Amino acid sequence: DxxxxxxxxxxxxxxxxxxxxxxxxxxxxxxxxxxxxxxxxxxxxxxxxxxxxxxxxxxxxxxxxxxxxxxxxxxxxxxxxxxxxxxxxxxxxxxxxxxxxxxxxxxxxxxxxxxxxxxxxxxxxxxxxxxxxxxxxxxxxxxxxxxxxxxxxxxxxxxxxxxxxxxxxxxxxxxxxxxFRLRSPLPAVATMRTNAAAVRAAVQAVAKAYEQLVARHYRIHRLHSTLGGILSDWCGLEEDPAFADALQTAGHYMDVYASGADSAVGEDDELLNRLREAAGFCDSVAGLCRRLELKILKAEQLEDAIAAKRDEKRRVETDSYGLSLRGLRTRLFGAQDAEQKRAALYQLETDISQLEAGLATARRSLDAGSASVDSEMADFQAQRRVDLGRLVALLCEMRAEKLHRACRIWAHSRDTFARV
Missing domain, CATH: 3.30.1520.10 (Phox-like domain)
Incomplete structure (x- = not known):
């Protein structure tokens, strides 16, 4: 029946x-x-x-x-x-x-x-x-x-x-x-960024291909809807009851296929959202690498500042300023007296002590951050394998199920179209 x-x-x-x-x-x-x-x-x-x-x-x-x-x-x-x-x-x-x-x-x-x-x-x-x-x-x-x-x-x-x-x-x-350019970048950070970029490119390629496939199937659903409407209108114009019944049944089959468009798009939207989330996680990994590099940059800037202060301290101690504005002023107006020199050295030593304390804090933060990032990435990679594996498996399963539904509809409607 x-x-x-x-x-x-x-x-x-x-x-x-x-x-x-x-x-x-x-x-x-x-x-x-x-x-x-x-x-x-x-x-x-x-x-x-x-x-x-x-x-x-x-x-x-x-x-x-x-x-x-x-x-x-x-x-x-x-x-x-x-x-x-x-x-x-x-x-x-x-x-x-x-x-x-x-x-x-x-x-x-x-x-x-x-x-x-x-x-x-x-x-x-x-x-x-x-x-x-x-x-x-x-x-x-x-x-x-x-x-x-x-x-x-x-x-x-x-x-x-x-x-x-x-x-x-x-x-x-x-x-x-x-x-910016780092003097001593961490190889692990570069590896993480490269892997994240590769995974992101792969996920985006899958999402783009899947979106094109969804758009194609959506157009096919709409085409069946149009075909079902044409067959239903045609059956109302025919006087032969058997021919009209065959046209109406064929139109019903086309409508059944077209009726799954909205639910199919909803399912595909959720899968695409999961793919976009996976790509977003790759951006989060890149941001994590960037924050770790900023810590390295801060430590290197503190090292440069300490080196500059120590060089300035050496110049004050030896009164050798070279071809600088301060050296020219020393030649014109004479060297500093003992009290001024002692005050300048004390200020430089204070600055160096503060910078060294800041450098020690920055290095401790960098070491703790590196250990935390390693732990975060280990957990993320383990979870990513599970999530992406399930996602790709479900994606293939859903597409296969939809194609099976289409094949079943056309298999049932084959006899009807033969009657037409």
């Missing part, structure tokens, strides 16, 4: 359920339940937090949570500010990436729509991934500002975005594009 086959085929047309697990925090689980449009044309996200195990949660985290309601509204700019704050406070940690703020063009969407519902849903999913990955981290999950971000705290932004933090964020943005 064609109608029974059509009903069976419609049941088989149910979307494939994504089996990619969503990350969950060590002690907390965050869900962005909804999004709402504020009066000033901004999108606010309703963030709900649930404690996974009250007894296993550390006491310091329970004290931070307090009795506040674990539901609040946050904007995208709040998530962006939180990420910038974490980069400043934890420069040795791999901070998860944020989803794109603006919609990117896709053949099945209208470009430039700020409040496109599909884009907002994808961004909400990406923000939920971001905050849960932060809560998975052993250090970031215990940050006071992260917990305050999850509480109903209206003054959170005022406490975080202080003038000092604003200046540091501006300096960090400028440092990302600054060009």
């Amino acid at each position: 064609p109608q029974q086959q059509l009903q069976t085929q419609s049941e088989q047309q149910q979307p494939v359920q994504l089996s990619l697990p969503k990350p969950s925090g060590r002690y907390l689980r965050v869900r962005i339940a909804d999004q709402e449009r504020s009066p000033d044309d901004r999108v606010a996200y309703v963030v709900e937090t649930r404690v996974l195990d009250q007894e296993a949660t550390p006491q310091e985290l329970r004290d931070l949570l307090g009795s506040h309601a674990l539901q609040t509204c946050r904007y995208y700019s709040d998530f962006d500010l939180l990420r910038g704050f974490l980069e400043l406070k934890y420069p040795d940690c791999l901070i998860p990436p944020l989803p794109d703020k603006l919609s990117s063009y896709a053949p099945w969407k209208i470009a430039g729509q700020k409040f496109d519902q599909d884009f907002l849903d994808n961004r909400r999913f990406g923000l939920e991934l971001f905050i849960n990955r932060v809560l998975c981290h052993r250090r970031l999950s215990l940050c006071q500002q992260v917990v305050s971000f999850l509480r109903h705290d209206s003054e959170w932004r005022l406490r975080v975005f202080t003038p000092a933090i604003g200046q540091q964020l501006d300096a960090a943005i400028s440092a990302r594009s600054a060009a």
